[in-house]
Amino acid sequence: AQTVTQSQPEMSVQEAETVTLSCTYDTSENNYYLFWYKQPPSRQMILVIRQEAYKQQNATENRFSVNFQKAAKSFSLKISDSQLGDTAMYFCASTPNSGYALNFGKGTSLLVTP
Amino acid sequence: GAGVSQSPRYKVAKRGQDVALRCDPISGHVSLFWYQQALGQGPEFLTYFQNEAQLDKSGLPSDRFFAERPEGSVSTLKIQRTQQEDSAVYLCASRLTGGTDTQYFGPGTRLTVL
Numbered sequence: 013a014q015t016v017t018q019s020q021p022e023m024s025v026q027e028a029e030t031v032t033l034s035c036t037y038d039t040s041e042n043n044y045y046l047f048w049y050k051q052p053p054s055r056q057m058i059l060v061i062r063q064e065a066y067k068q069q070n071a072t073e074n075r076f077s078v079n080f081q082k083a084a085k086s087f088s089l090k091i092s093d094s095q096l097g098d099t100a101m102y103f104c105a106s107t108p109n110s111g112y113a114l115n116f117g118k119g120t121s122l123l124v125t126p
Numbered sequence: 127g128a129g130v131s132q133s134p135r136y137k138v139a140k141r142g143q144d145v146a147l148r149c150d151p152i153s154g155h156v157s158l159f160w161y162q163q164a165l166g167q168g169p170e171f172l173t174y175f176q177n178e179a180q181l182d183k184s185g186l187p188s189d190r191f192f193a194e195r196p197e198g199s200v201s202t203l204k205i206q207r208t209q210q211e212d213s214a215v216y217l218c219a220s221r222l223t224g225g226t227d228t229q230y231f232g233p234g235t236r237l238t239v240l
Contacts, residue, residue, distance in 0.1 A: 016168075049231075055215065057169075057231035103168050113159065113182070114219075114229060116168030
């Protein structure tokens with residue numbers, strides 16, 4: 013089984029600043045996938061970024077990038093140039109290559125202030 | 127439609143009533159998932175369909191929970207004799223294939239059991 017831990021229940025950042033959300037996971041699988049999902053107050057869960065564990069290179073999507081440390085089982089999300097629309101719950105999730113269901117952390121509530 | 131839709135968006139039930147929650151996945155998506163999200167928590171896996179076949183129902187909390195996808199498209203999650211602990215947001219997600227592609231989530235149904 014895979015477990016995902018997000019140790020920061022709430023975070024705040026000023027507009028245009030950079031913020032990093034932490035995530036650690038535990039797995040016995042060799043191949044797996046990691047995800048960051050964003051859930052705005054409207055509750056539609058949206059994929060922010062995904063990382064395939066066998067890839068060394070950290071994934072990047074515009075202002076969003078990850079720091080994937082496989083040995084440490086760490087998968088943090090960096091948001092650059094934060095915008096008010098980034099205010100949301102952020103969930104880290106994993107799934108083994110042999111599986112299908114997502115295992116979610118408890119989430120980090122991010123507030124971007126003007 | 128363009129995305130996953132769910133209905134109703136909000137449901138209030140008296141304890142002991144039966145409820146049915148509907149999910150319309152993205153057209154052509156093979157895989158369909160149901161998750162339960164309690165207040166302040168990350169989503170937790172309930173059940174998984176590949177086409178019309180229910181391949182995994184290990185996350186269903188009790189035999190009061192039943193899900194079906196008879197024609198491999200629309201899915202219904204039914205909860206019989208609802209209890210207060212069933213109060214949660216029920217999220218549906220679909221995925222194009224049976225592999226590890228991205229899961230796309232619907233807006234959820236918020237169930238409140240009084």
